[in-house]
Each structure stands twice: as structure tokens, then as C-alpha cells.
Amino acid sequence: MPVPLKYFGAHTGRWSGEDKINLQNLPSRGGDAEIKQTIRAPAGFRLVDCDSSQIEARVLAYCAGETELLAAFARGEDVYKPMAATILSRLQGRTVDVSEITPAERTLGKVTILAAGYGMGALRFQTQLRAQGFPEADFDFAQMVVNTYRETYPRIPQFWRDAQKCLDAMLAKEKPCYLTQKPEAMEPTSKGFKLATGFLLTYPNLRVDEENEMFYEGSRGGSIKIYGGKATENICQAIARNIIAGQLVALNEKFKERGWEDRVTLTVHDSLLCVVQVSHLDESVELIEQEMRCTPEWARGLPLDCESKILKTYGG
Helix, strand or coil, X not given: CCCCEECCCCCCCCCEEECCXXXXXXXXXXXXXXXXXXXXXXXXXXXXXXXXXXXXXXXXXXXXXCHHHHHHHHCCCCCHHHHHHHHHHHHHCCCCCHHHCXXXXXHHHHHHHHHCCCCCCHHHHHHHHHHCCCCCCCHHHHHHHHHHHHHHCCHHHHHHHHXXXXXXXXXXXXXXXXXCCCCCCXXXXXXXXXXXXXXXXXXXXXXXXCCCCEEEECCCCCEEECCHHHHHHHHHHHHHHHHHHHHHHHHHHHHHHCCCCCEEEEEECCEEEEEEEHHHHHHHHHHHHHHHCCCCHHHCCCCCCEEEEEECECCC
């Protein structure tokens, strides 16, 4: 089945739907989840769904220069448990060891690592916590968690502030200020954030309103609010997109070199869906995972990892 995707659909370069369909957004839960189960591998083939693990959190740590967090990722450690232990230590007024963390408490650490990295405030984070299984989370608790995250990884909020200064310089059409930590994969310019791959992340018609809030013109028209934390998210998503794009191309070339009929048939944000022959299934999975753990030359020092599933249907 041909999969129509717009190569450069989003502001950050991510793919989007085309031809009035978006297979990236097929539901995984609820009554419509069965749609994915109707998408089957051909006879003699399997689907391999390989997801780049925590790639945005990894790219964020890389951009901000959070070396301890990067090192933990590189060692293959579970970074969610230490975050949960730090939060609970502050909440309980005692040192909580990582070994004490329950699965539910680990989820708290996971939500924090994945949601608080782009400057999210306590009110919105409270909503996130309640949606992720913490219905009793109040505003004060959410504020404490947000503060704990920012104090644990201070270089990340510093990167937000630096990104805001870069936006201010772009508004003034000046050369952006020096970043406290400038990642090799990205260079701020007077026209936008230039990635090492050559992609320029721009903010057309950048302006401020009477309340001194900053906006740019979206690709579909209309004004989109932008600030340091949001620009950081854009940078991380653009870098992640370029990584996954390189992996997609490299995998299809390696499949072809081996004379296999395998192919990457769909990309969904930070994952690749491949159709592979059963006759060399294990070898294909090994190749896919190897490629998705390979850091590109332009992002040296960024540890990558992945998780794969072998499926008969896209729905499991």
C-alpha cells in the first residue's frame, strides 16, 4: 500500500499527511484502534516497528550540555527513576533511594523528563500529570516538580533563556548572542537556527505585540507565538527529524545493497516502520536497530537508542 506523506510538512521539517490522509495519526486506543490491525504485512514478510527511545530528551540534553544526563543515557540507565527519587526526596524531606521507586513513581519521573523540558508552567504540567495517572496532583505539587526538574538540570532552562536571546537578536536583525552551550549540530544566525545538515529553522515576519509577546507567521497563515522554550522544542524536533531522515535513507540503501526486498514504508515522528522478509528477519532487526543507534557525524556526543517490535499487523 503506498503511503502518501508530505516530505516537509511541519515547521520543524517533520513529515505530515497528504492526499487527505495521515497514516502517522492512526489511533492506537479506543474503538478505532482496529484500523491499524487491518494493515498487514504481505505473505512471507513481517512489520518491524522501531522507535528511537527518548530522542527529544536526549537531543535536549545534548543541546543544553547536560553532561550527567547525557552520560546516563549513554550508559543505558533508566533516567526516570533518579528523577522520581529526587522529586520524592524533596516531597518527603528525606533521601529516597532509586531502589525504592515503584512503577507508578517511575511514571512520575518519566512524565517529568518528557514533558518539562521546554519551559512548561505548573498549571499545564498539572494537567499533564492528571492525564498520566496522577488525578490528585494539585498546583503546588506540579510547581514543586517543575522547580525540581529545572534545579536538577539547570543548563536546560539556561538554554531556553539563550534561545530567547537569539530570538530577540533575530527580531533586531542582529547576529544572535553567544549560546552558553552551542551544540555542534546547530548554529544560531540572524535568519534562524541553522542545523548542521543545512536546514534553516526560520521564523518569518518575527514581531512582538503590544503585550511584548513574540509571534511569527505560520506556513498556513496566522500568527504563532514563539518564546525561548518553544524555540528549544523546535530545535530539538528539527534535529530529531534530521536524524530519523538520515536513518531512513541509510536503511533503504543497506536493504538494497543486500538484495533484500525489505524497505522502510512509514515514518511516524521518531519511529520507522519497515516491511522485512521472514527469511532473514533476525538479521533485518539487527540491522535496523544498529542503524537507529548510530549517531550521525554532525551530532557527535549524542547517544541514541531504540526499541523494536516484530508485528504481523500494524496494530500488534
